[in-house]
Amino acid sequence: MQRRIITISREFGSGGRFIGEEVAKKLGIAYYDKNIISQIAEESGLSPEYIQESAELSPKKGLFAYAFAGRDITGKSIEDIVYEAQRKVILELAEKESCVIVGRNADFILQDRDDVLNVFIHGNMPEKTQRISRLYNVSEQEAVKMMADVDKRRMINYNFYTEQRWGKASNYTLCLNSSQLGYERCEEIIMECVEE
Template identity: 75%
Template sequence: MAKRIITISREFGSGGRFIGEEVAKKLGIAYYDKEMIGQIAEQAGLSSEYVRENAELSPKKGWFAYAFSGRDITGKSVEDMVYEAQRKVIMEIAEKENCVIIGRNADFILKDRKDVLNVFIHGSIPEKVRRICSLYNVTEVDAIKMINDIDKRRRTNYNFYTEQKWGMAENYTMSLNSSVLGYDLCQKIIIDCAKL
């Protein structure tokens, strides 16, 4: 069965977002990343700015702090409301059309569907640092800090809401090293696998 939906999880700086965007263009299907923010914000009744910062990244540094941050009497935090809204939007998108979805725990949210190809993109630190320095015009030291901070926050969010470990190969259909394979070959592999 061909895969209708491709989810791409990625390490910061690995080019996962770029790879996903190119895959969507080449397949002629919808691409969802930041485009979902408005829908998630509307569902959660929060500002787009808040959702942009918190829909994929944990607001705290550690899992324990995340688990117990600002809960109401029902036990829900604002982050829980954002996650539930995000989950609902992703499930609606998957029902509606063929697409590529970047991050936001989409691999886990859609795990029970048979028409989903879940991809994790990772890369070597030197290659990711070079990419981040070029894209964001920062020093190597700042690039390493960005990688560590963003990946830690992604990991915390993913591990908390999915009860799985972010980046573990068993959670995905495939894991690709963009530093070794290059972006073009990663795109080709994903497209070829989506057609199986």
């Protein structure tokens, strides 16, 4: 089965977003990341700013944040509404065209399709710290804090909505260490797997 959809989950600072963008360019297919925020906002009726902050990251740093989130009479929280809107948009995009989708639990949302390649990009702490320091113009100490915060919030969101463990190898087709392989080699491996 030819794989036509690539999902990229990634640790903060591993270059996963950059790798996904390059793969999409080289394959000549659509690339979805922050550019789907407006669609999710439209679907959910919430502001794009709120979606940008909440669609992939947990609102707080603990799993209980979801359990105790304010819920309406149907039992849904705002986070649930965001997740459902995001899920609908991702399913529609996958149906419409070949594409690369970064983050947003897309690997789980598209798990019933057999034309999906799920990739998890991770890296070594020194390289990720340097990359974040450079990209966000912060100290290495601040970069380490940012990394811990973003990854923890991604993990909580993923674990809550998928009932799986974020970053666990068995949830993905490929797990690549961008620090050891380099971005270019990661891109080549992903493309080789898609073109098989």
